[in-house]
Amino acid sequence: MSEELYGSIIRLFLEKGFGFVCIPCGRTYFFHVKQWGDPLITPVIGQQIRFTLGPGRPGRPEQCMDIRVIKNDIVVGTDALSAAQESKADAGVK
Secondary structure, eight states, rough: OOOOOEHHHHHHHTTTTEEEOOTSSSSSEEGGGGGGGGTTTTOOTEEEEEEEEESSSTTTEEEEEEEEEEOOOOOOTTTHHHHHHHHHHHHOOO
């Protein structure tokens, strides 16, 4: 198994399905959204992730594989519904 790395998304082209991650030493890696581990969380610039490296396309350097969010302040999935219902209840809205 490959070593797990950590980094932050620095460039993102969702309409094209890819982006770039920078790790603490300053090295940048390509990622494709197909490697994104959680379909309920949309990648955003600044998001911190963990990943392994795998082979890139022929003639290209290694790329991020098995990407997982390690820090995310976005409410997603069923949590978003619960948060919205609690917010309405707190405001007295039915």
